[in-house]
Amino acid sequence: MKAFDYAKPSADAEAIRAGQAASARFIAGGTLLVDLLRLDVERPDLVIDLNGLPYTGLDVGAGQLRIGALVRNSDLAAHPEVIASFPALSQALLSGASPQIRNMATLGGNLLQRTRCPYFRDVAVDACNKRKPGSGCAAIGGYSRMHAVLGVSDQCIAAHPSDMCVALLALDAQVHTRGARGERVLSLADFHTLPGAHPERESVLEPGELVTGISLTQSELAKHSVYVKARDRASYAFALASAAVALELDGNQVRQARVALGGVSSKPWRCPEVEQALIGKPATPESFTAAAALAMRDAKATADNGFKVELARRVIVRALSLASRRT
Secondary structure, X not given: OOOOEEEOOOOHHHHHHHHXXXXXXEEOOOOOHHHHHHOOOOOOOEEEEXXXXXXXXXXXXXXEEEEEOOOEHHHHHHOHHHHHHOHHHHHHHHOOOXXXXXXXXXXHHHHOOOOOOOOOOOOOOXXXXXXXXXXXXXXOOOOOOOOOOEOOOOOOOOOOOOOHHHHHHHOOOEEEEEEOOEEEEEEHHHHEOOOOOOOOOOEOOOOOOEEEEXXXXXXXXXXXXXXXXXXXXXXXXXXXXEEEEXXXXXXXXXXXXXXXXXXXXXXXXXXXXXXXXXXXXXXXXXXXXXXXXXXXXOOOOOOOOOHHHXXXXXXXXXXXXXXXXXX
């Protein structure tokens, strides 16, 4: 691990100024950055501890839930309002990592998880466009069982690792930020970026810009939400494919739907074509299966991860079936 300086600002303006340096990194729970420091993937000159900033609130009011960026995953998953009004979010958080990690990990850190591609995490592998832009992608033509089949490019096929972000996408979350140019409110759908020609960029955050929190709107749709995760073992494993869905029914007909996928894409992946196909249809396995088939029409699989195409369809159907029972 490379030696670095450490700072713990008490005001966000101070953190924003320090964070604009290319060699600076923010830390909160440290559940990812510490790993990357030890692996020499990250080599900052300055680590800025954000735990002195006032982003720890979890507030309910006026039909909204506002969650500070420093709220711990365990606290968020266990909050009564999250369980009652946004169940997919609680389920997604509890499906990730281990209790010890959830006790440390923060909402802001979860939003900004780096890829878990083994070639990205191994500095002995030279070809990684995320670590070294222009060096190539070892996963293309290499071992790629855990990699993405949607939103990929010829520069990178890494899958986005977060469970929480998939639920937030289905729940139409808004991300609040503060940076050198002031405050912004971003749809979660617009927050993460696809690899394209620049896989080293994973979000639209500017240098030094802080995530201050997210906001969610309470609704019947969000109340009837579910997260389903398929993985290699029952705990402490990343998704092979996951789905977060929310349903509002009129009798047995779908009035509104939200569908998002994880584990199969380069960022949390919304499925508007599936949502549209469900509207006005009966809440039956046949309707769910027909709509889910649309989600993977643009999939680009490798020899190792082709199974994800069918698996993703099945987790969508399973999640929709569970959500329809909640209504």
